[in-house]
Amino acid sequence: MIAETGLIALWIAAxxxxxxxxxxxxxxxxxxxxxxxxxxxxAIAQAVMTATAFGALLLVFYRTxxxxxxxxxxxxxxxxxxxRITGAWGNHEGSMxxxxxxxxxxxxxxxxxxxxxxxxxxxxxxxxxxxxxxxxFAFLLFSSNPFARVYDVPAEGNGFNPLLQDPxxxxxxxxxxxxxxxxxVAFSFAVGALLTRDVGPAFARAMRPWVLGAWMFxxxxxxxGSYWAYYExxxxxxxxxxxxxxxxxMPWLAATALLHSVTVLATRDGLRAWTVMLxxxxxxxxxVGTFLVRSGVLTSVHAFALDPRRGAFILVLLALYIxxxxxxxxxxxxxxxxxxxxxxxxxxxxLVVNNLLLSVILAIVLIGTLYPLFTExxxxxxxxxxxxxxxxxxxxxxxxxxxxxxxxxxxxxRDQIVAVGKRIAIPAVLVIVALAVALWWAPGLHILPLxxxxxxxxxxxxxxxxxxxxxxxxxxxxxxxMVVAHFGVAVSLAGMAxxxxxxxxxxxxxxxxxxxxxxxxxxxxxxxxxxAGENYTAVQxxxxxxxxxxxxxxxxxxxxxxxxxxxxxxxxxxxxRPDGQLYTVVGEPVPGGRWQLRLWWKxxxxxxxxxxxxxxxxxxxxxIGRSLPxxxxxxxxxxxxxxR
Amino acid sequence: MSLxxxxxxxxxxxxxxxxxxxxxxxxxxxPHDNSVRSQMIGKPLPAFSLPSTRPGQPPLTxxxxxxGKVRLINIFGSWCIPCAEEMPQLQTLKQSGAVIEGIASxxxxxxxxxxxxxxxxxxxxxxxxxxxxxxxAIGSSGVPETYxxxxxxxxxxxxxxxxxxxxxxxxxxxxxxAQG
Numbered sequence: 074m075i076a077e078t079g080l081i082a083l084w085i086a087a088x089x090x091x092x093x094x095x096x097x098x099x100x101x102x103x104x105x106x107x108x109x110x111x112x113x114x115x116a117i118a119q120a121v122m123t124a125t126a127f128g129a130l131l132l133v134f135y136r137t138x139x140x141x142x143x144x145x146x147x148x149x150x151x152x153x154x155x156x157r158i159t160g161a162w163g164n165h166e167g168s169m170x171x172x173x174x175x176x177x178x179x180x181x182x183x184x185x186x187x188x189x190x191x192x193x194x195x196x197x198x199x200x201x202x203x204x205x206x207x208x209x210f211a212f213l214l215f216s217s218n219p220f221a222r223v224y225d226v227p228a229e230g231n232g233f234n235p236l237l238q239d240p241x242x243x244x245x246x247x248x249x250x251x252x253x254x255x256x257x258v259a260f261s262f263a264v265g266a267l268l269t270r271d272v273g274p275a276f277a278r279a280m281r282p283w284v285l286g287a288w289m290f291x292x293x294x295x296x297x298g299s300y301w302a303y304y305e306x307x308x309x310x311x312x313x314x315x316x317x318x319x320x321x322x323m324p325w326l327a328a329t330a331l332l333h334s335v336t337v338l339a340t341r342d343g344l345r346a347w348t349v350m351l352x353x354x355x356x357x358x359x360x361v362g363t364f365l366v367r368s369g370v371l372t373s374v375h376a377f378a379l380d381p382r383r384g385a386f387i388l389v390l391l392a393l394y395i396x397x398x399x400x401x402x403x404x405x406x407x408x409x410x411x412x413x414x415x416x417x418x419x420x421x422x423x424l425v426v427n428n429l430l431l432s433v434i435l436a437i438v439l440i441g442t443l444y445p446l447f448t449e450x451x452x453x454x455x456x457x458x459x460x461x462x463x464x465x466x467x468x469x470x471x472x473x474x475x476x477x478x479x480x481x482x483x484x485x486x487r488d489q490i491v492a493v494g495k496r497i498a499i500p501a502v503l504v505i506v507a508l509a510v511a512l513w514w515a516p517g518l519h520i521l522p523l524x525x526x527x528x529x530x531x532x533x534x535x536x537x538x539x540x541x542x543x544x545x546x547x548x549x550x551x552x553x554x555m556v557v558a559h560f561g562v563a564v565s566l567a568g569m570a571x572x573x574x575x576x577x578x579x580x581x582x583x584x585x586x587x588x589x590x591x592x593x594x595x596x597x598x599x600x601x602x603x604x605a606g607e608n609y610t611a612v613q614x615x616x617x618x619x620x621x622x623x624x625x626x627x628x629x630x631x632x633x634x635x636x637x638x639x640x641x642x643x644x645x646x647x648x649x650r651p652d653g654q655l656y657t658v659v660g661e662p663v664p665g666g667r668w669q670l671r672l673w674w675k676x677x678x679x680x681x682x683x684x685x686x687x688x689x690x691x692x693x694x695x696x697i698g699r700s701l702p703x704x705x706x707x708x709x710x711x712x713x714x715x716x717r
Numbered sequence: 718m719s720l721x722x723x724x725x726x727x728x729x730x731x732x733x734x735x736x737x738x739x740x741x742x743x744x745x746x747x748p749h750d751n752s753v754r755s756q757m758i759g760k761p762l763p764a765f766s767l768p769s770t771r772p773g774q775p776p777l778t779x780x781x782x783x784x785g786k787v788r789l790i791n792i793f794g795s796w797c798i799p800c801a802e803e804m805p806q807l808q809t810l811k812q813s814g815a816v817i818e819g820i821a822s823x824x825x826x827x828x829x830x831x832x833x834x835x836x837x838x839x840x841x842x843x844x845x846x847x848x849x850x851x852x853x854a855i856g857s858s859g860v861p862e863t864y865x866x867x868x869x870x871x872x873x874x875x876x877x878x879x880x881x882x883x884x885x886x887x888x889x890x891x892x893x894x895a896q897g
Contacts, residue, residue, distance in 0.1 A: 350730065357734070364741070384745045392738055399731035407724050443737065446744040664823070664847065 076141050076220040079129025083170075083220075086122035086177065087210035089115055090203045093180070097200025101193055101268060109192055112199055113184040119206065120181035127174040130219055134161040139230055142221045143167060149230040149637050151608045152238075159243035160233045165383070166219035168246055172363075173209040175247075175254040179283075180206065183258060189279040190262075191271060198258075198265030205257055208390040216386050232637035235609070241301040249294030249321055253359035255287025256324060259331065260356035263349045264398055267405045272345045273412075277338035280352065282699055284335055287355075288328040289692030295321050296685030307643040307658045309673045311572070311681055314462040319442045320362030323435055327355035330431040333424045338412065341485055343421050345412040347428065353402060357395040358435070364391055365442070416487040423480035430473040437465045467521050474528050474566060477559060478535035497535055504531035518574055525570030533563035550698025558691025565684025571653075571677040582667040592674025594618045594655055599627075601659070601668055609633045611644070614659040614668065618648065630659040654678050761870050763854040767844030770819075770826045777818060777844030783870035787895045789888070790864040791840070792820045792857055795832035800861045803879035807839040810885060815892055819843040822852050822860050863888070867895035 093115045100108045133141045135158055137150045147164040148157060156163075162171045180202040187195055213219065236242070262280045266272045298321065303311040312318060331351040337344045364387045415421040441457045482496040507530035511523055518526075536559035539552060579591040583598045590596070599615040613631040628646035635642070648655040653676035660669030766778040782788060791807060793800040811817055819840035821829040826845055833840070846852055855864065855872070865874040865888065874891040876884065 346727075354730075361737075385742075388738070388742055388745060395734055396731065396738070399734055403728040403731050406727055407720075439737075443740060446740055449744065664825075 075129050075132050075136075076138065076222065079126045079133070080218070080220040082122045082125040082129065083210065083213060086119050086126065087207060087214060089119035089122060090177075090206040090210055092203075093119055094200045094203030094207060097196045097198075097203060100196035101200065104193065109196060112196060116184035116199055116202070117181045119203075120177040123174045123177035123206075127170055130161050130167055130170055131158060133220075134158060134167075137230065139228075140222055140226045142223045143219050145223055145227055145230045147231070147233055149232040149608075151229075151637065152233055153607050155240065155243060156233055156238050159237075162246055163233060163237045163243075166213070166217045168250075169209065169213055169217055170219050171247065172250050172254065173206060173213065175250050176202070176206050176209065176257055179254050179258050183261075187279060189275055190265070191269070191275070194262075194265045194269045194271045194276065196265075197268040198261045201261035201264040202258070205261065205394060208394065212383075212386050212390065216383050229637070232608075232635070234638070235633065235635040235640050235642045236305060239301060239305055241297055241305070245294060245297050245301060248290050248297060252287045252289075252291030252294055252321075252328075253324060253356075253363070255283050255290060256328060256352075256356040256359050258283040259287065259352045260394075260398065263352035264401065267349060267398075267401045267409075270405060270409055272338075272349055272409045274339050274342050277335045277348065281332075281335050281339055282696060284328060284332050284352075284355075285692055285696045285699065288325070288332050289689050289696065291321065291325045291328055292685060292689040292692060295325055296682050296689065299685070300682045304645050304647055305642070307645045307671075309576075309578070309656055309658070309671065309675075311678070312459075314438075314441070314457075314459050316442050317366045319438050320366050323362060323438055323442075324355055324359040326431050326435040326438070327351060327358050330428045330435075331355050334428050337421050337424050341413055341415065341421055343412045343415055344425070344428075345409055346406045349406060349409075350402060351428070353395070353398045354435075357391075357398075358439075360387075360391050360395065361439075364388060415485075418483070418488050418490055418493065420480060420483045420485045420488070423476055423483050426476050427473065427480060430469055430476065434466050434469050434473070437469070438462065441465075463521070471521070471524055471528055474532055474562060477562060478528075478532040481539045481555060481559065482535065496538065500531040500535035500538070503534050504528060507531065515574065522570040522574035525566050526574070529563045529567035529570060532566065533560060536560040536563055550701065551695040552698075554691045554693070554695030554698055556691070557694060558688045561684045561687025561689075561691055563684070564680050564687055565682075568677055568680025568682075568684060572675050572681065575676040576678075577674045579670075579672045581670050581672075582663040582665075583670050584665075584667050589670060589672060591655070591672040592653075592676075593620045594672075594674060595620070596655075596657070596670075596672060598668075598670060604631065606633065608637070609635045612659070614657075614670070616646070616657055616670075618655055618657075626655070628655070628657050630657045632659060632661075649679060652676055758872055758875060760872060762866060762872060763851070765844075765851045765854065767820070767846055767851060770821050770824075770829045770843040770845045772826075774842065777820075777842050779870065782866050783868070785868040786816060787868055787892050788841075788866050789815055789817045789892070790820060790855075790866055791817055792822050792846075792852055792855075792860050792862045793832075794822045794824050794860050795828040796824070797860045799879040801832070801836050803861055803881070804836040804839070806880040806882060806885055808837055809882075810880075810888060811839040813885075813889055815889070816841050820846045820851055822846050822849050865891045865895055 093112065096108055096112045096115060099105070100112065133144055134148055137144060137148055137152075137157060139145050143164060143166055147167075148160040152160065161167045180199065183202065184199055187198075190198065259280050262276065262283070266276045298318070299311050302313070302318075331348065334344045334348045334351055338348045364384065441461055444457050478500055479493065479497050483493055504527045508523070508527040511518060511526050536556055539556055540548060577592040579589055581589050583589055585598055585600055587598050588595055589598065595618070597617045597619075599617050601612060601614045604611050604613045611631040611633040613629050616628040616630070617625045618628060619625045626648045628648055630646040631644045633642045633644055634640075643658055643660070645656055645658045647657070653674060656673040656675060658671040660671060662668050762779045762782055764779045766776050768776050789810065807817060817839050819842070821843055824845070824847065829843065829845070844851070852860075856875070859877070861879050863876040863880060864872055867873050873895045874888070876888060880888065
């Protein structure tokens with residue numbers, strides 16, 4: 074019965090979404106207090122029904138109800154409780170249901186709390202949310218029903234992909250989806266504003282918290298996903314430019330650009346068309362990303378449902394939504410009056426450069442991701458790997474970081490080059506000093522890591538410059554947010570540069586008892602023995618790593634063998650020290666009683682994710698600061714907010 | 718820029734999106750090919766000489782492939798379950814006249830021979846590739862894998878994974894092509 078309840082709730086939710094779209098459009102067309110009052114409860118009812126459906130799915134997974142096909146395919150009674158629940162979204166249908174649940178909840182939140190938008194724009198926005206949800210309900214009900222039953226109830230399910238059996242990955246999709254869906258709200262705002270030709274600072278201020286929130290969750294999701302891939306896949310890298318990774322990076326790049334342009338629109342009433350465009354692009358990128366990893370069009374290391382029919386369905390949705398929004402953009406944006414002008418040397422100018430650079434990186438990633446598809450259409454099969462992305466996106470990202478360092482010390486509207494130069498003198502000197510130190514310390518350094526290290530030092534200094542000579546206690550929270558986020562970028566950049574410049578790798582076939590060296594460590598291969606886990610067996614190595622006179626560290630990397638479904642995973646063992654990580658993997662047995670061991674010493678690699686977390690924290694601080702209404706209005710109107 | 722040009726430029730995003738859409742739709746409609754292609758296709762076999770797994774037989778060498786006869790090379794291991802699964806298909810290919818040379822990858826001769834006693838032996842000769850040196854040289858990423866080698870010793874086809882009943886036609890066609 075639970076599964077049927079879920080399915081019925083899903084149908085009712087779809088009906089409410091349709092009603093929501095119609096009511097919203099009616100308000101847009103005719104206006105009307107009464108109609109508008111009806112829109113809000115409908116949006117809330119849609120969210121309640123969708124959440125009920127998702128709750129039903131969680132329940133059938135928690136109980137491992139093997140009469141539901143999805144549970145049979147993706148779960149088993151032998152799973153630990155955490156994965157019996159998270160298994161609900163560790164598959165195609167369940168993750169789509171979670172997607173639409175978050176969408177519906179976000180729509181209800183807009184209907185409930187949004188007070189800054191004019192009525193007609195709000196109605197159009199809510200209608201757009203209804204239309205988006207309707208498409209996804211249709212997708213679930215007609216092509217990906219999560220509640221389908223099986224009539225020969227098996228004794229046991231097929232189990233859950235062992236790679237996903239990790240706390241990090243259990244919570245990675247929800248985080249990312251909140252980000253994607255937050256961008257859908259920005260998209261609906263943009264569509265609403267285009268429909269009513271009402272693109273102004275009020276619109277930007279209403280949209281900004283959604284963009285900030287979405288961006289913060291995307292940042293967290295990407296950071297967590299990167300760390301998961303790093304420790305779980307056991308290949309020792311943290312970013313592979315895999316289509317699935319790019320699928321979350323592309324909306325993040327667009328959202329980052331949007332976040333900055335929406336600030337220009339909110340505070341200075343500039344960049345109107347551009348902001349609307351970015352709002353459309355950002356959500357388009359999350360839909361394109363969803364499509365790319367769900368349809369099997371691109372080959373990815375992440376195994377997802379490969380089903381062209383479902384792909385075709387999402388593609389049609391994509392065509393309708395994105396195509397529709399871009400057509401609306403083309404037709405309407407010229408009638409939106411132009412915003413304020415500004416001088417090239419100004420805060421706005423720096424933000425425009427930032428936006429352009431982000432867009433270029435986005436284009437590079439998009440082209441690189443789609444290029445294999447293009448050449449396959451031409452008849453040759455290629456894959457575009459890290460060398461392309463690193464060589465093209467890397468240098469531009471470095472320029473972007475440099476602009477990021479300079480932007481916050483510039484004034485709105487107009488500034489003097491000489492004055493800006495004085496303000497960034499200290500960071501600039503730091504860059505040069507860091508460059509000199511790096512060249513002296515490690516002369517053979519590759520150019521990108523070298524510049525990365527130097528820039529990271531300068532950017533770290535420049536990002537705290539806005540706090541210089543300020544009363545720290547009276548500094549607004551959103552300024553703190555910006556400082557923390559920009560500082561996080563510097564920290565991350567330092568981690569990336571250090572990892573790519575100084576990583577040391579040792580690959581050996583060793584017998585128990587042998588000594589292996591990697592970086593500053595001497596690692597003794599002490600033992601290898603079988604161990605049993607909750608739903609797997611494993612071969613576990615014991616490694617004892619010593620460095621100078623410090624206490625030896627014991628690491629236990631393992632090869633796990635799951636029997637349901639049959640799969641092997643390699644569990645790396647990582648020792649984290651203040652100056653880096655010792656990363657160890659045990660591989661296959663080699664004839665002669667030896668085992669493959671892979672050891673890496675990665676100096677300061679943890680800074681990558683520490684930086685990512687700081688960026689997200691910065692976003693959270695800004696979001697809180699922007700939600701607190703006091704004092705903001707005065708500052709935004711006066712134009713004297715020097716460092717913001 | 719005139720107002721007119723700007724108006725046209727505003728439609729550029731839609732145009733770009735439609736191009737991407739067409740591309741992706743084409744990718745979706747075309748039958749999808751997920752296999753990893755070896756860079757070795759169309760190239761001669763790398764030089765190798767492997768001791769025979771069967772005691773008392775001459776080694777398997779690359780030189781012996783350029784004698785005008787089309788052959789299959791099948792890489793297998795006694796430890797590999799899909800390899801056992803494809804054995805009936807190899808037998809069918811053999812009955813259809815294909816000459817199959819085996820490469821025992823990362824295996825002990827005794828284990829390989831035990832495997833063939835159990836599942837049948839379709840091989841003309843078997844090379845013992847205990848360090849998987851040939852496997853790496855030939856661009857193979859796992860077992861089982863099957864290659865069609867033409868009479869000049871050129872690699873003509875790479876089949877990744879076990880040969881299923883549905884693949885037999887393709888492989889026989891590739892053998893005919895290689896002869897033609």
